[in-house]
Amino acid sequence: MNPHTFHDLPALRRAVRRICEAHRLPSRTGGRLVLSVAEVAGAALSAGGPVRLETAEQTAPGGSTLLAVTLHAAPAPAPPSPAHLPLPGRATSDGAVAWHLPLGEAQEVPPAAPRGAVPLQGRVREAETAEVYEAQLAALEGDLAAALSRVDTLTTELHRLKDELAETNSGVLALYVQLEERDEQLRRAHGQILRELEDALRPAPITVDGLEFAVHYEPADTDAPTGGDFYDWLRLPDGTVHITVVDALGHGVRSTRSALNVTHAVRTLALEGHPLESIVAHTHDILAPFDPEIMATVLLARIHPGTGELRLANGSHPPALLLRADGTSEYLEVRGRGIGFPLPGSESVRETTLHEGDLLMLYTDGLTESRRDPIEGEARLVKSARAHARRPVDEIPGAVAEDMHTVILHSDDTLALAVRRAAPGTGTHAGG
Structure with missing residues (x-):
């Protein structure tokens, strides 16, 4: 368990990004986690209360390793639903929101910065004031949230179309089988009628x-x-x-x-x-x-x-x-x-x-x-x-x-x- 208390969103965002980098979470999972933590913490911080972030590695029943990220925040007037966050979480009994993320799978490894190079955040901080940087970062996170929402919508639509296509194919196949059976019945009936007619024409x-x-x-x-x-x-x-x-x-x-x-x-x-x-x-x-x-x-x-x-x-x-x-x-x-x-x-x-x-x-x-x-x-x-x-x-x-x-x-x-x-x-x- 490694708890940290935060009074502003920028510090909280940086802490979450460091957690994602340290555990080599996929970039899409890390981005969703940053957005989700910021959305839950934003309401509490706006009300003047601090938030506490805890991380711990746990072992799942099947033997796999999970990263547990838990955010404790003071009650807010209109807190977001954990199930509808960019990365859905789970509400705990004490009012916190927890995320459990699998570790040990093939992860995207961020490229290392060249030796002697100044990190991007450092260059931005040197070039702009902290307020401008945070405003830009908030805008980027807003764009990322919109993009992820669009991805979720398209994914849901894709699954729906696949289900409809599967149902259509199943219906077409069933109709084809029915037509084949009907055609076979008609051929047999046609043959039987012709056979009876021909037999009737044969001599007594x-x-x-x-x-x-x-x-x-x-x-x-x-x-x-x-x-x-x-x-x-x-x-x-x-x-x-x-x-x-x-x-x-x-x-x-x-x-x-x-x-x-x-x-x-x-x-x-x-x-x-x-x-x-x-x-x-x-x-x-x-x-x-x-x-x-x-x-x-x-x-x-x-x-x-x-x-x-x-x-x-x-x-x-x-x-x-x-x-x-x-x-x-x-x-x-x-x-x-x-x-x-x-x-x-x-x-x-x-x-x-x-x-x-x-x-x-x-x-x-x-x-x-x-x-x-x-x-x-x-x-x-x-x-x-x-x-x-x-x-x-x-x-x-x-x-x-x-x-x-x-x-x-x-x-x-x-x-x-x-x-x-x-x-x-x-x-x-x-x-x-």
């Missing part, structure tokens, strides 16, 4: 004695299930089963419309009794005037349930795969050009016979060209069809598609349709 299931049917469709984009891969099956008046597989160029609603136009035109021609070998060309002649940009590949199959006779026509479509009950396989190639192609039509009709247990796979190129290599895809299709040939027919197309799409380098709509000849008295159907 058929049941034929001695034949088992199943189909699997997989869009390239689950959120946009429309596409140009379509099929149709129906039983003709003579009892044979007609199957159409179409792959219209492109994706989305336009390709769906093209595929539907093709299947409807083929169905009409088949029911009118047109020869199988002429239907691809006639379909082109019907549709081209209404849709000059239409392009679609098409595969047509006719199966006699009683005899197993199979007839195929093709317009630029991947060939059907026939897997015999004994494990042998064959791609049933038929030359031809699709709808919208130059010289459209099937060049011939391929004929063969389905025996009991034989499996026929009709499909679109999305099944075999997912890795951009049709030859490699056809080899994998044979292997997969053999692996699943003994399963229930309604499981075969989906299982084969899963095998073929373990690695997808080229995403495309996929259609896989399976027909298996069963023993007489049995037969299944599957919807689209």
Whole structure:
């Protein structure tokens, strides 16, 4: 404890500045302490009473060192609030004001005066009277107080702006998350509606004695299930089963419309009794005037349930795969050009016979060209069809598609349709 009594502000200010220099307080902290002590002491000194200044080093609970500065002053008519001083203090029980300042941190070290140089205060005192010096010093302290007040105001404003910015960013982020969730919900709802509409456009299931049917469709984009891969099956008046597989160029609603136009035109021609070998060309002649940009590949199959006779026509479509009950396989190639192609039509009709247990796979190129290599895809299709040939027919197309799409380098709509000849008295159907 080192108490000193003062009767005027200049001596008190000098004492406080010496304390700040001796303990190497930061200049901003020292300036605030000088202003605060002068503001508290000024009211008491103006009333004619002395003030007493005490300093002591104390140890805080955490082990750090504090400088305790305590100012004892006689009661004044309107004393300043310790909490609103430039350097806020704390009122003690005996009416004094105390400041506790941390020591031992990196402090600003004032530059040492050159040897032989006269201190600034000495030069000023030599050049001016003490009254003028103190008046100037008071003015400087007033400017310093105003500057510190401005700093405090700007600091408070900065913190407020940071808080507002943080709240704004949080709100924007929350809104972004909500928009993303809403967008995802809309995409799913949109996809579900399109999927239901497309499913409604697919042909009704058929049941034929001695034949088992199943189909699997997989869009390239689950959120946009429309596409140009379509099929149709129906039983003709003579009892044979007609199957159409179409792959219209492109994706989305336009390709769906093209595929539907093709299947409807083929169905009409088949029911009118047109020869199988002429239907691809006639379909082109019907549709081209209404849709000059239409392009679609098409595969047509006719199966006699009683005899197993199979007839195929093709317009630029991947060939059907026939897997015999004994494990042998064959791609049933038929030359031809699709709808919208130059010289459209099937060049011939391929004929063969389905025996009991034989499996026929009709499909679109999305099944075999997912890795951009049709030859490699056809080899994998044979292997997969053999692996699943003994399963229930309604499981075969989906299982084969899963095998073929373990690695997808080229995403495309996929259609896989399976027909298996069963023993007489049995037969299944599957919807689209």
